Amino acid sequence: MQVSAQEVAENIYEFQVPLPFKLKEINLFLVKSDDGCLLIDTGTNTPATAEALKANLDYLGVAFGDIRYVAITHFHSDHAGQAGLIQQHSDAVVMMHADSKHFLGSWSDEVGQGPVYMAPDAFFRQHGMPQASIEQFQHMRQRYLSLTLPFEVNQTVDDTDSIRIGDCDFQFVFTPGHAIGHICVYCPQLNLAFTGDHILQRITPNISIHSDKHPLHRNERYNPLGDFFLSLEKTRQLGFSLGLPSHGALITDPEGRIDELLAHHDERLQVMLEAMDQGHQTAYAISRYAFPKYTEAFDHWLMLGETLAHLELLEIRGQIEGVHEDGFIHYRLTAEPAPAR
Numbered sequence: 001m002q003v004s005a006q007e008v009a010e011n012i013y014e015f016q017v018p019l020p021f022k023l024k025e026i027n028l029f030l031v032k033s034d035d036g037c038l039l040i041d042t043g044t045n046t047p048a049t050a051e052a053l054k055a056n057l058d059y060l061g062v063a064f065g066d067i068r069y070v071a072i073t074h075f076h077s078d079h080a081g082q083a084g085l086i087q088q089h090s091d092a093v094v095m096m097h098a099d100s101k102h103f104l105g106s107w108s109d110e111v112g113q114g115p116v117y118m119a120p121d122a123f124f125r126q127h128g129m130p131q132a133s134i135e136q137f138q139h140m141r142q143r144y145l146s147l148t149l150p151f152e153v154n155q156t157v158d159d160t161d162s163i164r165i166g167d168c169d170f171q172f173v174f175t176p177g178h179a180i181g182h183i184c185v186y187c188p189q190l191n192l193a194f195t196g197d198h199i200l201q202r203i204t205p206n207i208s209i210h211s212d213k214h215p216l217h218r219n220e221r222y223n224p225l226g227d228f229f230l231s232l233e234k235t236r237q238l239g240f241s242l243g244l245p246s247h248g249a250l251i252t253d254p255e256g257r258i259d260e261l262l263a264h265h266d267e268r269l270q271v272m273l274e275a276m277d278q279g280h281q282t283a284y285a286i287s288r289y290a291f292p293k294y295t296e297a298f299d300h301w302l303m304l305g306e307t308l309a310h311l312e313l314l315e316i317r318g319q320i321e322g323v324h325e326d327g328f329i330h331y332r333l334t335a336e337p338a339p340a341r
């Protein structure tokens with residue numbers, strides 16, 4: 001009953017494993033070969049997920065020991081959570097982009113102590129998030145830490161790296177945006193790409209800022225939406241005809257989907273300008289205007305992060321400015337005349 005494996009291209013199998021989130025499942029992919037298999041992503045470190053992974057591999061006649069490579073598209077727990085489990089039972093080479101590696105298990109509060117993926121409460125407060133939402137979010141964050149079983153990254157991969165399995169090459173493509181260090185895996189012979197959370201068919205990947213500094217390169221501005229746009233154009237250039245995403249349906253018109261994602265964010269940018277035009281000033285207030293139907297703390301956190309990513313791009317484009325006032329950061333349109341003092 002947990003077995004969902006089906007062949008989606010020659011020797012490539014897709015199956016789903018459950019997740020303990022609102023997003024109920026993730027698609028995992030197995031490239032099957034007699035001289036060792038490649039697994040793309042792993043699911044969270046939860047018992048039901050492990051059971052489903054094993055059941056699907058069993059069905060495909062593959063033992064953990066047959067897995068030669070595990071490619072992790074990015075460090076989020078639904079993708080990286082069970083790499084450690086496979087590592088315990090095989091000699092699999094676990095591969096990830098170097099930028100991803102820094103964030104394994106580090107939803108850290110320790111500003112100044114290495115990479116910071118999550119800033120402390122003060123960050124959320126200065127952007128206008130209510131205390132109750134901050135507390136609910138902190139509670140959730142603790143739980144998230146346990147969802148990735150610790151593992152060792154055996155090989156870091158980047159644009160020039162590839163592996164060969166059977167008659168096919170699998171090339172790594174650096175596609176930051178949804179996450180720092182996100183990679184897609186492209187197979188030119190089969191004209192397809194595993195797109196991770198970079199391109200999804202039914203939902204738009206969350207593009208977020210959750211810290212007031214670049215999480216990795218302290219002296220650079222962190223502009224994940226700008227990175228995402230560049231990554232979309234980079235994947236468009238590959239010209240593949242089938243996208244295999246981590247969530248939801250296969251992508252049969254990747255180019256069309258890329259256009260839709262670009263259009264979606266253009267529209268979001270417009271809505272946020274409209275919010276500021278109507279007097280909403282904090283990122284939180286702007287996010288409530290832009291995403292009115294979301295009500296839970298986890299949603300507020302996603303919305304705030306997504307809004308900040310859009311505001312950062314608008315600020316870089318010179319369309320808005322963020323000003324520190326009374327303990328908050330207020331955003332306003334640059335074309336607006338300065339208020340009388």
Ligand SMILES: [Zn+2]
Pocket residue numbers: 074076178179197
């Ligand atoms: Zn993700």
